[in-house]
Amino acid sequence: MRVFKFGGASVKDAAAVKNVAEILQNYKGERLVIVVSAMGKMTNALERVVDAYYRKTGEAQARLEEVKQAHYAIMSALFESGDPVFDAVNDTLVEIEWVLEDEPEESYDYIYDQIVSIGEFVSTRIVSAYLNKVGLPTTWLDARDVILTDNTYRAAKIEWSATEKNAARVVSPLLEKGFVMTQGFVGGTSENFTTTLGREGSDFTAAIFSYCLNAESMSVWKDVPGILTANPRIFKNVTKIDRLSYREAIEMTYYGAKVIHPKTIKPLQNKNIPMYVKSFVEPAGAGTLINSDTGQDYPPIIVVETEQILLNIATRNFSFVAEDNLSVIFAALAKHQLKVNMMQNTAISFSVCLTNRPDRIAALLEDLNADFNISKEDNLELITVRHYKKEVLEKLKTNKLILLEAYIRGTVQMVVKDLPEVERIN
Ligand code: ASP
Ligand code: MG
Numbered sequence: 001m002r003v004f005k006f007g008g009a010s011v012k013d014a015a016a017v018k019n020v021a022e023i024l025q026n027y028k029g030e031r032l033v034i035v036v037s038a039m040g041k042m043t044n045a046l047e048r049v050v051d052a053y054y055r056k057t058g059e060a061q062a063r064l065e066e067v068k069q070a071h072y073a074i075m076s077a078l079f080e081s082g083d084p085v086f087d088a089v090n091d092t093l094v095e096i097e098w099v100l101e102d103e104p105e106e107s108y109d110y111i112y113d114q115i116v117s118i119g120e121f122v123s124t125r126i127v128s129a130y131l132n133k134v135g136l137p138t139t140w141l142d143a144r145d146v147i148l149t150d151n152t153y154r155a156a157k158i159e160w161s162a163t164e165k166n167a168a169r170v171v172s173p174l175l176e177k178g179f180v181m182t183q184g185f186v187g188g189t190s191e192n193f194t195t196t197l198g199r200e201g202s203d204f205t206a207a208i209f210s211y212c213l214n215a216e217s218m219s220v221w222k223d224v225p226g227i228l229t230a231n232p233r234i235f236k237n238v239t240k241i242d243r244l245s246y247r248e249a250i251e252m253t254y255y256g257a258k259v260i261h262p263k264t265i266k267p268l269q270n271k272n273i274p275m276y277v278k279s280f281v282e283p284a285g286a287g288t289l290i291n292s293d294t295g296q297d298y299p300p301i302i303v304v305e306t307e308q309i310l311l312n313i314a315t316r317n318f319s320f321v322a323e324d325n326l327s328v329i330f331a332a333l334a335k336h337q338l339k340v341n342m343m344q345n346t347a348i349s350f351s352v353c354l355t356n357r358p359d360r361i362a363a364l365l366e367d368l369n370a371d372f373n374i375s376k377e378d379n380l381e382l383i384t385v386r387h388y389k390k391e392v393l394e395k396l397k398t399n400k401l402i403l404l405e406a407y408i409r410g411t412v413q414m415v416v417k418d419l420p421e422v423e424r425i426n
Helices: 014-025 042-054 060-078 084-101 108-116 118-133 160-175 202-212 246-254 262-270 323-335 358-368 390-397
Strands: 002-006 032-036 138-141 179-183 186-188 194-196 217-222 243-245 275-279 288-291 301-315 340-345 349-355 372-386 400-408 411-418
Touching: 002 202, 014 060, 014 118, 032 118, 032 160, 032 202, 042 060, 042 084, 042 108, 042 118, 060 084, 060 118, 084 108, 084 118, 108 118, 108 194, 118 138, 118 179, 138 160, 160 179, 160 202, 179 202, 202 217, 202 262, 243 246, 246 262, 246 288, 246 301, 246 372, 262 275, 301 358, 323 349, 323 358, 340 400, 358 372, 372 390, 390 400, 390 411
Parallel strands: 002 032, 002 217, 032 179, 138 179, 217 275, 243 288
Antiparallel strands: 186 194, 275 288, 301 349, 301 372, 340 349, 372 411, 400 411
């Protein structure tokens, strides 16, 4: 069997859903598990519902109405009125109404998961109904019947052995009947609460199913021809990489490449399952193949992370920044769930580059303020170049001020900010 994943952009409107169905016609009769994300920007829209509800702005209903209308517009373009899919979607969306009826008493993260996961439940209802309509027999599967997690809401951890058993028991028989379609991004706890796996987590869901069902391969269908040497929205002259090793892929995602979710590679690597990144715009294209192959020469690969901040943390009493101070700093970073993107230290100070999460950073600074002098610089970029070439680096540094720079074998990382445009007049 194989696993396919279609992300939000691939099902963003009625035409997109039809395109997915057309792609899948080529695989009719195959044993396929299809993982689908929420449609278009619906996850962001549902986040706005949660926010309005939790902060009691009085706008939660209006925000929910936007989500409903977006889905109704897509359904109306795909189905005759009276099609049972309308009831199925209503029954799903009404779960949000029930939450909104009561005051928010549970934790933000818990509420988030109960509401935001609905985007995936609705999209899979619509897409699976459409596939059935166009002659592709498809069973809708509740991902919570397979993916068991702990109760770390918004960043749930997988209970692998139970999930593996569930997959064999639940999914295998369904595959005899046709395609199986399920939600990306969601899981369930042993007490039947819904959890989510972190934003953009549908790739990871596909990898979980691939691992648990020993898939022959996994394919992620995207709006790009494959994995590119840099983000085409930022750089000219990017090229497609035909083949990548698991190792190269995991390093790229670790440094912030957004093409696949960072947790996706490990389950695939552990069972040596090849992964394809393919284009839903040009499905016949070869895409990128990720596997255990290591004998490749890679071109320079550039990853840019925006919204970075640089903290310079210095001891107040002029003591060295050594293991004891570092362990205090790292404990605080872990406590506030801040991931270190890059770091360096000198005798009495420690510089660390983090993604700007204003609330968490403020809490971190409060914890560290007693013992350290901290300065902060924001609106920075973190640029990582793997397999760098000198010319590429020179170009990237044009008009940039480098605040921190590190070379680790073939990889360069630099924290930069734009230089003000200055021009000599004589
Ligand atoms: N719908 C979720 C998100 O937008 C999960 C995903 O798309 O992978 O983050
Ligand atoms: Mg998405």
